Amino acid sequence: IRDEMRKRTSRLPPGPPGLPLLGNILQLPSQFLYRKLTAWSDRYGPIYTFWIGSQPYLVLGSTAVSADLLDRMSAVTSDRPPMIKPRVFYFKGMNLLLQDRTLTWRAQRRSIHASLNIHTATRYNSMQAQEAAYLALSLLQHPEKPFRRQLHRFAASVIFRAVYGGDTIQLLDVDPTKRIEELTDESMHAMMPQNSVVDIFPFLKPLIQRVKWFRKQADSWFSDAEQEAKRRYDAALPTDGWEATTVVHDVNINMGKYGITKHQAMWMTMALFMAGQETSDTALYIFGLAMLHHPEAASTAQRQLDAVCGDCAPTFEDREKLPFVDAIVKETLRWRPGVPLSVPHRASEEFEYRGYVIPAGTVILDNVWSQTRDPAAYKHPESFDPTRFLDDSGTLLPATADTHLDQLGFGHGRRVCAGRDFALNTLFIACAYMLWAFRFEWPVDEEGKEIVCGVDEFQDTSITVSPREFGIVLKPRKEGLEETLLAGVKG
Ligand code: HEM
Numbered sequence: 001i002r003d004e005m006r007k008r009t010s011r012l013p014p015g016p017p018g019l020p021l022l023g024n025i026l027q028l029p030s031q032f033l034y035r036k037l038t039a040w041s042d043r044y045g046p047i048y049t050f051w052i053g054s055q056p057y058l059v060l061g062s063t064a065v066s067a068d069l070l071d072r073m074s075a076v077t078s079d080r081p082p083m084i085k086p087r088v089f090y091f092k093g094m095n096l097l098l099q100d101r102t103l104t105w106r107a108q109r110r111s112i113h114a115s116l117n118i119h120t121a122t123r124y125n126s127m128q129a130q131e132a133a134y135l136a137l138s139l140l141q142h143p144e145k146p147f148r149r150q151l152h153r154f155a156a157s158v159i160f161r162a163v164y165g166g167d168t169i170q171l172l173d174v175d176p177t178k179r180i181e182e183l184t185d186e187s188m189h190a191m192m193p194q195n196s197v198v199d200i201f202p203f204l205k206p207l208i209q210r211v212k213w214f215r216k217q218a219d220s221w222f223s224d225a226e227q228e229a230k231r232r233y234d235a236a237l238p239t240d241g242w243e244a245t246t247v248v249h250d251v252n253i254n255m256g257k258y259g260i261t262k263h264q265a266m267w268m269t270m271a272l273f274m275a276g277q278e279t280s281d282t283a284l285y286i287f288g289l290a291m292l293h294h295p296e297a298a299s300t301a302q303r304q305l306d307a308v309c310g311d312c313a314p315t316f317e318d319r320e321k322l323p324f325v326d327a328i329v330k331e332t333l334r335w336r337p338g339v340p341l342s343v344p345h346r347a348s349e350e351f352e353y354r355g356y357v358i359p360a361g362t363v364i365l366d367n368v369w370s371q372t373r374d375p376a377a378y379k380h381p382e383s384f385d386p387t388r389f390l391d392d393s394g395t396l397l398p399a400t401a402d403t404h405l406d407q408l409g410f411g412h413g414r415r416v417c418a419g420r421d422f423a424l425n426t427l428f429i430a431c432a433y434m435l436w437a438f439r440f441e442w443p444v445d446e447e448g449k450e451i452v453c454g455v456d457e458f459q460d461t462s463i464t465v466s467p468r469e470f471g472i473v474l475k476p477r478k479e480g481l482e483e484t485l486l487a488g489v490k491g
Pocket residue numbers: 096097098109116159271272273275276277279280283338339342343344366409410411412413414415416417418419420422423
């Protein structure tokens with residue numbers, strides 16, 4: 001085995017030395033893995049290998065390397081690792097996020113693209129603006145409800161309505177998305193390799209497949225999730241009003257064209273909620289932290305908002321004249337990417353790169369955290385500086401087609417986030433509303449001292465990382481704010 005490992009190691013880029021048979025597993029922290037991998041990047045360079053047992057992991061730490069491998073060589077770097085526990089036992093192959101680039105995966109991407117590409121995603125703009133007005137209104141009317149909870153409601157409502165239709169989820173009502181969220185949390189837990197014996201010892205797979213008792217939890221999760229996916233999908237079909245614009249409606253009438261079955265469509269639409277809710281809510285929470293630490297950036301955006309919108313709430317029509325808000329969104333996603341290790345890819349066949357030979361089956365980790373700190377791509381990467389995305393006249397710089405420097409947080413190539421344009425629209429309008437409506441301040445203690453959450457006080461919730469719970473005081477900036485927001489909610 002050692003000889004075999006040596007043979008394979010010598011063809012892969014070198015990385016940290018590990019133990020025979022175990023590889024580097026004992027050096028990997030159970031939390032904030034991206035920090036350890038970034039520290040190794042500093043030592044071993046922008047591309048290196050570590051091992052878990054006999055499985056090589058290739059880590060991409062610079063923007064140039066990730067663009068080469070995941071964009072330009074996307075044809076051979078876009079499968080997913082086996083992730084046996086979540087993929088085989090929990091989702092039973094039904095989650096497109098975990099599928100290889102199969103025909104089924106392509107058909108699902110095709111149907112998502114039809115609803116959420118850069119052009120069709122604008123169909124949801126009026127709903128997103130209405131939701132942003134309701135977010136600002138509930139922040140104004142219910143300062144006692146935690147900021148995170150309000151962002152969470154907002155993100156859930158936006159994605160739920162886009163996928164399934166219906167009305168705004170009210171802050172004080174029962175949350176209809178709760179069950180999907182519980183199911184998502186459970187499946188995320190299963191996704192962590194350290195929670196999965198079968199992913200560490202894959203030879204156990206046939207045994208688990210044969211013995212029902214071992215699969216009890218996963219089987220029960222699957223049947224609950226399938227029931228929820230079906231219930232939501234069927235309930236979305238007869239709705240009127242939003243039906244012309246929900247993803248469910250579009251996929252349901254175009255199944256033949258996209259080449260998917262109802263069963264796949266049900267799972268696909270639930271996967272959109274699972275992939276889109278927490279990621280968006282996390283990005284907004286990080287935005288809040290960034291604005292508290294960088295009031296100068298908030299003020300610049302507010303000056304622009306005041307000049308363009310005055311006392312009227314911002315709209316998507318104003319967006320071209322509000323480049324600073326978009327720059328803040330981009331900088332938030334770069335400064336503290338909420339999905340710092342993206343979702344792992346896997347090489348579907350052997351390929352060569354910079355003189356190395358990467359065998360088929362190598363897991364590829366897109367270390368977005370270290371890439372967004374790449375000094376070759378970003379000047380003073382540790383600073384929060386939205387102007388890096390603007391030219392001298394304050395206009396948004398065009399996207400860098402080859403490296404996607406303004407969108408690294410959404411992943412790469414054929415696996416790039418399927419909801420990226422929809423998410424950017426959601427973030428733009430929510431941030432525009434919050435900046436226009438409020439001054440952001442830290443709460444203070446009895447002695448008048450600010451209660452601050454540090455820029456690195458994060459918690460790791462498996463795929464995403466986000467700031468720990470922090471307090472925020474939102475002070476209205478406009479006369480008659482409540483009336484304006486109420487009008488925005490009515491649409
Ligand atoms: C700020 C918000 C979001 C962030 C940061 C984000 C980030 C990501 C990342 C890093 C990936 C993996 C890309 C890769 O493997 O290279 C991904 C995949 C995905 N995202 Fe998002 N995402 C966000 C919002 C959304 C939304 C709103 C939706 C749905 C409407 C969505 C749907 C998906 C889907 C379906 C995939 C799986 C793509 C595949 O495996 O083929 N995401 N996202």
